[in-house]
Amino acid sequence: MTRVFSGIQPTGHLTLGNYLGAMRRWAEVDQHRADSLFCVVDLHALTVEHDPARVRRLSRQTATLLLAAGLDPDVCTVFLQSHVDEHSRLSYLLECVATDGEMRRMIQYKEKAAKERERGGSVRLSLLTYPVLMAADILAYGADEVPVGEDQAQHVELTRDLAVRFNQRYGHTFVVPRTTLPQVAARVMNLQDPTRKMGKSEDSGAGVVYLLDEPDTVRKKVMRAVTDSGREVAYDREGRPGVANLLDVLAACTGGNPESLADVYDSYGSLKKDTAEAVVEVLRPLQARHRELCADPAYVEGVLRDGAEKARALARPMVDTAYRAIGLLPPVPEPALSAAR
Numbered sequence: 001m002t003r004v005f006s007g008i009q010p011t012g013h014l015t016l017g018n019y020l021g022a023m024r025r026w027a028e029v030d031q032h033r034a035d036s037l038f039c040v041v042d043l044h045a046l047t048v049e050h051d052p053a054r055v056r057r058l059s060r061q062t063a064t065l066l067l068a069a070g071l072d073p074d075v076c077t078v079f080l081q082s083h084v085d086e087h088s089r090l091s092y093l094l095e096c097v098a099t100d101g102e103m104r105r106m107i108q109y110k111e112k113a114a115k116e117r118e119r120g121g122s123v124r125l126s127l128l129t130y131p132v133l134m135a136a137d138i139l140a141y142g143a144d145e146v147p148v149g150e151d152q153a154q155h156v157e158l159t160r161d162l163a164v165r166f167n168q169r170y171g172h173t174f175v176v177p178r179t180t181l182p183q184v185a186a187r188v189m190n191l192q193d194p195t196r197k198m199g200k201s202e203d204s205g206a207g208v209v210y211l212l213d214e215p216d217t218v219r220k221k222v223m224r225a226v227t228d229s230g231r232e233v234a235y236d237r238e239g240r241p242g243v244a245n246l247l248d249v250l251a252a253c254t255g256g257n258p259e260s261l262a263d264v265y266d267s268y269g270s271l272k273k274d275t276a277e278a279v280v281e282v283l284r285p286l287q288a289r290h291r292e293l294c295a296d297p298a299y300v301e302g303v304l305r306d307g308a309e310k311a312r313a314l315a316r317p318m319v320d321t322a323y324r325a326i327g328l329l330p331p332v333p334e335p336a337l338s339a340a341r
Contacts, residue, residue: 004145064294
């Protein structure tokens with residue numbers, strides 16, 4: 001059976017982009033067609049300056065929202081990355097296979113490092129090496145597919161390269177995974193700057209619809225979305241990115257086609273109004289389920305505990321095999337207690 005792995009960072013409040021671009025597909029498609037693991041990759045949140053209490057709070061919220069979005073722990077595995085030591089164990093081995101040049105070519109490293117320097121901060125070594133930890137996240141489970149957004153595709157290609165290199169040097173150990181990209185709304189763009197992705201780490205939330213935004217807040221943000229010069233509603237990602245973004249969102253929420261939807265509207269106002277209502281309706285059941293789960297924290301804790309146990313049982317044999325393959329001695333077992341004792 002195909003195995004799927006994907007993760008999400010608790011670096012900010014989850015957004016409409018996270019839901020339409022990834023989470024909904026995980027819940028509606030991936031968990032049912034494959035042996036699927038979905039991970040809150042909290043170790044990745046430590047690669048930049050952070051508030052420890054906020055990371056813990058967002059890790060719990062992210063896990064709760066994954067369940068609210070429809071991930072079923074009876075069907076898939078939901079867990080926190082830091083609860084499974086095999087991620088860190090394998091990451092070091094892969095650092096011994098990766099090169100400095102590969103790390104420095106990563107686009108996200110360049111962008112995030114530049115932001116840190118602009119703020120006057122220092123760039124943590126973990127920011128440079130976190131694509132290797134991401135590779136470990138995937139390879140530890142023998143994942144065949146990694147459903148990600150376009151911005152993470154480069155990291156999956158690195159994962160493939162590291163798996164092939166390790167296998168060639170030390171014997172066949174890892175499955176070489178492939179990337180799967182969502183076909184609709186792969187990247188929901190910022191409503192105030194439609195040339196940028198709707199990111200959960202934004203300093204200002206004016207252009208970002210968060211999954212827990214109140215309906216009136218959602219409507220205001222969509223109605224204030226930046227459009228384009230002219231009045232014609234046309235689907236043109238390059239020439240009219242603002243309108244194209246709204247059409248993409250509306251299509252993803254309603255199951256329509258953005259090009260066909262463009263023919264339905266003769267004004268930006270009506271497009272924005274319908275898009276706002278469509279977003280509100282898409283988020284309504286998710287928010288209701290989130291409230292139910294927040295009222296039962298023991299359930300969420302149990303899901304994460306059981307998920308980590310299942311993930312650990314899958315990852316440990318793979319990581320132990322990699323340790324032996326690369327040349328490390330297995331741990332010496334404890335001596336058996338004598339019958340007399």
